[in-house]
Amino acid sequence: MLSLQAQRDKARCSNEQLRALTHDIVRLFGEWQLNFGNKAKAADYPVQKALLWAKVVLHLQPSAERWQQAKERSILEEWPPSSARDLLALADQDASGYPDMREAYLSAASKRYAHAVVYETARRVGFWDIKSRAEAITYQRWQQIYPKVCSEHANGASFTLPKTQRVTHQHMPMRDDSPFAATVNAFLEGFSRCDMQ
Structure with missing residues (x-):
């Protein structure tokens, strides 16, 4: 078990780290307010929030x-x-x-x-x-x-990722024996007559 003096030294060190990190986060919040404008209003970033964030960061120990x-x-x-x-x-x-x-x-x-x-x-x-x-x-x-x-x-x-099932396009020219060939040919002939006039 730690002696009383060692516990005090550890607590003082933790408090100093917390204070320095809180100061760093307050400065970061200020940069955000300058950078993000209305997306980071000063009222949304009080010192209490910086202190809480500092505790979380110290706990995560990056x-x-x-x-x-x-x-x-x-x-x-x-x-x-x-x-x-x-x-x-x-x-x-x-x-x-x-x-x-x-x-x-x-x-x-x-x-x-x-x-x-x-x-x-x-x-x-x-x-x-x-x-x-x-x-x-x-x-x-x-x-x-x-x-x-x-x-x-x-x-x-x-x-x-979901697998997509797509139908790929394959160009298939119309054959002369197709049931629609006569209809398409008649339609296209209508355009060629317009061009000649």
């Missing part, structure tokens, strides 16, 4: 590189992350080989699914919602769900 990458990546997004976990998930996406969050959303909105995680996220957000509702609503949900789906997939979950 490396300094991962933390820096997540902060840098957050500025490039269309919307600010909605939780500390979502923020850290931004760093994981680059290393994982999954499509970029914004590109994945846009391809799903166009009904193109480059990866199984894109299809699964679209399914969870709702195909109809992505097609019909405002992007301000669906992209925020996408930002919450996509990192979770990527994480599940990285941890072994299996998602599959």
Whole structure:
């Protein structure tokens, strides 16, 4: 068991880490307000939220590189992350080989699914919602769900793309013995008469 002095030193170190990280997150929130404008209003980012996020980040213990990458990546997004976990998930996406969050959303909105995680996220957000509702609503949900789906997939979950069954076009010229040949020929002759006049 730790001595009383060791416990105090550990608590002081934790408090200093928490204070420094909270300060870092407050600064990040300020950058988001400048970058995202009305999407990141000051009232939505009080110091209490920064403190809570700092506790979550300390609990998850990201490396300094991962933390820096997540902060840098957050500025490039269309919307600010909605939780500390979502923020850290931004760093994981680059290393994982999954499509970029914004590109994945846009391809799903166009009904193109480059990866199984894109299809699964679209399914969870709702195909109809992505097609019909405002992007301000669906992209925020996408930002919450996509990192979770990527994480599940990285941890072994299996998602599959649906198999499409398409009829391929094969050009088959009309044969002279076709029952419609006489009708088509008569129709086409009508055009050739118009050209001669």
